[in-house]
Amino acid sequence: MGSPDFSLPGLQALAKHYEVVGVVTQPDRASGRGREIKMPPVKILAQELNLPVLQPEKLKDPAAMEQLRAWAPDLIVVAAFGQILKKDVLFLPRYGCINVHASLLPRWRGAAPINAAILAGDEETGVTIMQMDVGLDTGPMLSKKSIRLKPDDTAGSVFQALSALGADLLIETLPHWIAGEIKPQAQDDSLATYAPMLKKEEGKLDLTHDANALERRVRAFNPWPGAFVEFDGAILKVHRAHVEAGEAAEGQRLIVQNQPAIGVRSGILVLDEVQPAGKKPMSGKSFLAGARHWA
Numbered sequence: 098m099g100s101p102d103f104s105l106p107g108l109q110a111l112a113k114h115y116e117v118v119g120v121v122t123q124p125d126r127a128s129g130r131g132r133e134i135k136m137p138p139v140k141i142l143a144q145e146l147n148l149p150v151l152q153p154e155k156l157k158d159p160a161a162m163e164q165l166r167a168w169a170p171d172l173i174v175v176a177a178f179g180q181i182l183k184k185d186v187l188f189l190p191r192y193g194c195i196n197v198h199a200s201l202l203p204r205w206r207g208a209a210p211i212n213a214a215i216l217a218g219d220e221e222t223g224v225t226i227m228q229m230d231v232g233l234d235t236g237p238m239l240s241k242k243s244i245r246l247k248p249d250d251t252a253g254s255v256f257q258a259l260s261a262l263g264a265d266l267l268i269e270t271l272p273h274w275i276a277g278e279i280k281p282q283a284q285d286d287s288l289a290t291y292a293p294m295l296k297k298e299e300g301k302l303d304l305t306h307d308a309n310a311l312e313r314r315v316r317a318f319n320p321w322p323g324a325f326v327e328f329d330g331a332i333l334k335v336h337r338a339h340v341e342a343g344e345a346a347e348g349q350r351l352i353v354q355n356q357p358a359i360g361v362r363s364g365i366l367v368l369d370e371v372q373p374a375g376k377k378p379m380s381g382k383s384f385l386a387g388a389r390h391w392a
Contacts, residue, residue: 098120098121098122098173098174098175098176098178098180098182099120099122099139099175099176099177099178100122100123100137100138100139100177100178100179101137101138101139101177101179102138102256102260103176103177103199103256103259103260103263104138104139104176104177104178104260105138105139105142105260106260106261106263106264107174107176107197107260107263107264107267108120108139108142108143108146108176109142109146109264110264110265110267110268111174111267111268112146112148114268114271115271117146117148118149118168118169118170119148119149119150119151119164119165119168119170120139120140120143120148120149120150120151121150121151121152121153121156121161121165121178122137122139122140122143122150122151122152122178123137123152123178123179123180124152124153124154125137125140125152137152140152149168151164151165155180156180156181156182156183156186157183157185162185162186165186165189166189170189170190171190171191171192171275172190172191172192172193172194172195172271172275173186173189173190173193173194173195174194174195174196174197174267175194175195175196175197175229176196176197176263176267177197177199181233182194182229183231184231187229187230187231192274192275193228193229194228194229195226195227195228195229195239195274196226196227196228196229196234196236197224197226197263197264197266197267198210198224198225198226198227198234199211199222199224199256199259199260199263200213200214200222200223200224200225200292201221201222201223201224201225201241201243202225202227202234202238202241202284203234203235203284203285203286203288203289203290204219204288204289204290205222205290205291205292206233206234206235206289206290206291206292207233207234207291207292207293207294208292208293208294208295209292209293209294209295210222210292211252211255211256211259212252212292212295212317212318213290213292213317214246214255214292215246215250215251215252215255215313215316215317216310216313216314216317217313218309218313219246220245220246221243221244221245221246222243222244222246222255222259223241223242223243223244223259223262224241224242224259224262224263224266225238225240225241226238226239226240226241226263226266226267226270227239227281227284228281235284235286235289236281236284237281237282237283237284238281238282238283238284239270239274239279239281239282240266240269240270240279241266242262242265242266244258244259244262249316250316251316251317251319251320252316252317252318252319252320252321253319253320295318295321295322296322297322297323299318299322300318300322300323300324300325301324301325301326301327302314302315302324302325302326302335302366304326304347304348304359304360304361304362304366305347305361305362306361306362307361307362307363307364308340308361308362308363308364308365308366309340309363309364311338311340311361311366312338312339312340312366315335315336315337315338319336319337323335323336324336324338326359328373328388328391331373331374332374333371333372333373333374334371334372334373334378335368335370335371336369336370336371336372336378337368337369337370338366338367338368338369338370339366339367339369340364340365340366340367341353341354341358341364341365341367342364342365343364343365344360345359345360345365346360347360347361347362348360348361350391350392351365351392352385352391352392353365353367354367355381355382355385356368356369356380356381356382356385357371357381357384357385357388357391357392367381368381368384369381371384373388
């Protein structure tokens with residue numbers, strides 16, 4: 098059970114090492130300006146692997162449950178599926194349901210753990226293989242692997258690293274789990290933090306905030322939902338930025354190192370790569386060539 102690109106390495110690895118009886122993913126959705134119907138990445142891969150695909154609006158739909166029971170899985174693996182599993186699904190397979198979660202639980206339970214780790218300035222993150230229960234990422238842990246977060250990491254780069262790491266850890270963990278050699282470790286709920294689903298409007302940079310926090314937000318929201326500021330009544334997306342020491346009024350537009358910059362609390366935010374409305378991403382220097390009244 099999975100939907101976005103994050104799930105792909107796990108499905109590929111499972112199909113290589115085990116008999117995958119079926120794949121469950123989200124329904125096809127309209128997306129983009131043209132509202133074109135698009136298939137979830139997991140469906141595309143499942144079709145390439147000639148695996149049967151189920152796309153219920155809700156997993157509790159009787160037809161979906163009937164199909165799950167017909168498949169009679171020994172184990173259900175979940176990786177960024179996008180729906181909550183109820184008891185009748187959790188207790189269906191004899192080896193239960195296990196989840197590949199993109200954080201070092203119990204830190205960053207929830208929908209956006211990678212973004213949350215970057216936003217918070219965490220020095221490390223990782224993946225946890227956990228046995229699922231009725232809570233939100235609250236089940237006991239089977240295994241973990243961590244990585245160091247680099248100063249230039251974006252949500253996109255960490256997403257790629259953890260999706261590959263999660264697939265490797267899954268294949269490493271499964272034989273021991275099936276053989277009964279792993280004793281699940283309960284999470285310490287007192288250490289739990291939550292990473293709620295991101296909303297597009299959260300990408301707006303609040304220029305009264307600390308410069309370092311804003312730089313982390315740019316990285317945490319790259320590629321989605323994207324950080325942005327307003328310029329000339331339109332949205333200017335900020336793909337990359339860095340902090341320079343200095344003082345300027347909050348919101349004051351400047352030119353620093355031949356690049357657009359903005360005064361914020363406790364520093365200056367230099368915009369290294371931006372994307373004006375309706376245009377492709379460009380360097381800050383290229384942007385200034387066509388935005389002569391920036392400062």
